[in-house]
Amino acid sequence: MNSEIIALVITAAALGFLHTLAGPDHYLPFIVMAKARNWSNWKTIRITTLCGIGHVGSSIIIGVIGIIFGLAVAKIEIFEGYRGSIAAWLFILFGLVYFLWGLWRGLKNKTHKHIHVHDETSAHIHVHEHEHGHNHSHKKEENQINLTPWILFTIFVFGPCEPLIPLLMYPASEQSKLGTVIVAVVFSVVTISTMLVMVFLPLFGIKLLPMKFLHRYMHAIAGATILICGISIEFLGL
Numbered sequence: 001m002n003s004e005i006i007a008l009v010i011t012a013a014a015l016g017f018l019h020t021l022a023g024p025d026h027y028l029p030f031i032v033m034a035k036a037r038n039w040s041n042w043k044t045i046r047i048t049t050l051c052g053i054g055h056v057g058s059s060i061i062i063g064v065i066g067i068i069f070g071l072a073v074a075k076i077e078i079f080e081g082y083r084g085s086i087a088a089w090l091f092i093l094f095g096l097v098y099f100l101w102g103l104w105r106g107l108k109n110k111t112h113k114h115i116h117v118h119d120e121t122s123a124h125i126h127v128h129e130h131e132h133g134h135n136h137s138h139k140k141e142e143n144q145i146n147l148t149p150w151i152l153f154t155i156f157v158f159g160p161c162e163p164l165i166p167l168l169m170y171p172a173s174e175q176s177k178l179g180t181v182i183v184a185v186v187f188s189v190v191t192i193s194t195m196l197v198m199v200f201l202p203l204f205g206i207k208l209l210p211m212k213f214l215h216r217y218m219h220a221i222a223g224a225t226i227l228i229c230g231i232s233i234e235f236l237g238l
Contacts, residue, residue, distance in 0.1 A: 005179035008172050012183045015163045016190030020198065023238060025091065025159070025229040026055075026191075027198035029152060032222035034203060036102070037148065041200075047149045048199050051156040052192035058083075059161040060184050063169040067180070073166045080160040084233070087159035091230025094151055095223050102219025109216055161191065 001009070020026045030051070034044040059080070066076045164187055172180040232238040 001179065001182070002175060004175050005172060005182065008168055008175075008179065008183050009186050012168050012187040013190045015167065016187040017194050019161065019163055020191050020194040023233075025233055025238070026052075026195050027202075028229055029091075029226050030195075030199045031202050031206075032218075032225045033148060033152070034199070035206060036218040036222035037146070044199065044203070045196065047152065048195055049192055050149070051153050052195050053188075054153050054157040055159050056161050056164065056184075056188040056191055058157045058159075059164045060169070060188070062160075063165040063184070066165065067169065067173045073170055076165050080162065080165065083158050083160045084162070087155055088230050088234035090155045090158060091226055091233065093230075094155065095225070095227030095230055097223070099220055099223025099227055102217065102221070102223045106217040106220050161187070 027048075030044060030048045033039070033047075039047070062076065062079070065071070066073075164184070168183045168187060169180055172183040
């Protein structure tokens with residue numbers, strides 16, 4: 001690798017980290033959804049990684065098409081801007097719908113007490129929440145059909161990696177094809193790795209906090225968080 005490619009690789013790593021860190025939409029949705037839907041660590045890793053691949057992969061594909069057909073960077077940036085706006089509105093729509101559903105679910109839930117008798121001398125009271133009409137079947141959400149990960153994946157596919165194409169891929173393509181690949185891979189790996197770190201550090205911290213009083217409205221909180229992320233992207237340019 002020549003000095004130009006080495007400099008671009010270092011820049012790719014720095015931009016991948018800073019781009020992800022500065023965009024709360026890269027990690028907040030996974031934090032709140034993992035908490036609300038009680039995802040396991042492994043499932044959270046899978047979903048975050050999948051969305052990260054969709055996020056950087058779509059921009060890489062667009063960048064490659066632009067390089068092959070000699071499209072001007074300005075045209076690519078305009079197209080990426082449209083994609084970013086679509087992703088923001090999808091965040092807003094999904095967050096709003098999920099918030100309203102979570103609020104309805106939280107208001108509908110009631111606390112019930114059940115006495116469990118073990119023998120003639122011992123018993124305990126079990127307190128938990130049920131929805132009206134609940135049939136007392138305690139199936140885990142992990143076993144239910146869940147479209148949430150795929151909705152998040154679709155949104156992240158539309159979300160562009162703004163610095164990748166104009167600042168990294170186009171300059172690297174002027175040096176070599178291999179350099180373009182290396183720059184794209186470094187940016188992708190750093191971006192996804194940073195997403196995972198920014199998801200799991202807060203999740204581990206949340207586990208240490210008493211959250212039972214919020215459990216009833218965790219879905220509503222998750223929806224509101226995603227809604228705010230979408231609004232921040234569209235109207236505040238985050």
